[in-house]
Amino acid sequence: MKPTSPQRIPVIDSHTGGEPTRVIVGGVAEPAGDTMTEKRAAFAGELDWLRSATVCEPRGHEALVGALLCEPCEADCVTGIIFFNNVGVLNGCLHGTMGVAVTLLHQGKIGAGIHRFDTPTGVVSVDISSTGTVAVENIRCFRTHQNIELDVPEFGRVTGDIAWGGNWFFLTNAPRNLAVIPENVEALTRFSWTLRQLLNSAGHTEVDHIEVFGPPADSATANSRNFVLCPGKVYDRSPCGTGTSAKLACLFDDGILSEGQIWRQAGILNTIFEGTVSAAPDGGVLPTITGTAIVTAEAELLIDPSEPFAFGIPYRLT
Numbered sequence: 001m002k003p004t005s006p007q008r009i010p011v012i013d014s015h016t017g018g019e020p021t022r023v024i025v026g027g028v029a030e031p032a033g034d035t036m037t038e039k040r041a042a043f044a045g046e047l048d049w050l051r052s053a054t055v056c057e058p059r060g061h062e063a064l065v066g067a068l069l070c071e072p073c074e075a076d077c078v079t080g081i082i083f084f085n086n087v088g089v090l091n092g093c094l095h096g097t098m099g100v101a102v103t104l105l106h107q108g109k110i111g112a113g114i115h116r117f118d119t120p121t122g123v124v125s126v127d128i129s130s131t132g133t134v135a136v137e138n139i140r141c142f143r144t145h146q147n148i149e150l151d152v153p154e155f156g157r158v159t160g161d162i163a164w165g166g167n168w169f170f171l172t173n174a175p176r177n178l179a180v181i182p183e184n185v186e187a188l189t190r191f192s193w194t195l196r197q198l199l200n201s202a203g204h205t206e207v208d209h210i211e212v213f214g215p216p217a218d219s220a221t222a223n224s225r226n227f228v229l230c231p232g233k234v235y236d237r238s239p240c241g242t243g244t245s246a247k248l249a250c251l252f253d254d255g256i257l258s259e260g261q262i263w264r265q266a267g268i269l270n271t272i273f274e275g276t277v278s279a280a281p282d283g284g285v286l287p288t289i290t291g292t293a294i295v296t297a298e299a300e301l302l303i304d305p306s307e308p309f310a311f312g313i314p315y316r317l318t
């Protein structure tokens, strides 16, 4: 239920390789639930006003990812986290996990070292340095489909895979007429959005992220460059930690990446996540993704229910 009295919500903002995270650090009642999935459902059902007030305009913007800290459900975790964006709740979010880690470090709630966070996708463990470099040990990631072929108007025939990296990704190489460079963000968005609609109509309703690969700008510093379109039709400014995890699962499956070998994934802005894998006992891989997050603001959101955009401007997809 939307509040009827003014609210003050303390937040800490950060960015990870350019992708922003806003962490709600207090001022909110705990969502009910015995698991993080139940808590996320309670948040989606009862606190959607908080999601849109926090990340949508006029207080936020389309690329902003939010994170609500709550009580963890698993032992030995320092916090539970529910991630959300401009259109709803997310499964996992590794750039956001790095953002939460630097936020807690900034607040003095954790020190440098290893900590466990409880999320709807499972427990992830972070190893944070005092300078904000965070290595996240992700949950098990795996590929479910290979060589799916689709005809994309304007761009031609596309072949790609579906993999779980903490979110569901369709992974494909960029068409020949579409370089993965910032100048092409509009066309990459059009291409990816069409792909997502085609996949969803073909029954792959789980796919909510599209990841498009091209050669790196500098092959001495990265193996590949990606463009990732998130569920709210907004591109990830970072190389996307769950997307990099999905990529590593495919590379391992293809025999291109071995255990412990470093993969450097550049994003559209040329920031880099480093990834390695170990083989998971039940198949797939256990990725570790490393990036750097930086705290950019401490603030208090003022939400006055009597003003027209108290709960954000709804984001419309076309």
Ligand code: PYC
Pocket (backbone or CB within 6 Å): 019, 065, 092, 093, 094, 095, 096, 167, 230, 236, 238, 239, 240, 241, 242, 243
């Ligand atoms: O880094 O996993 C990630 C992510 C998901 C959505 C935006 N960033």
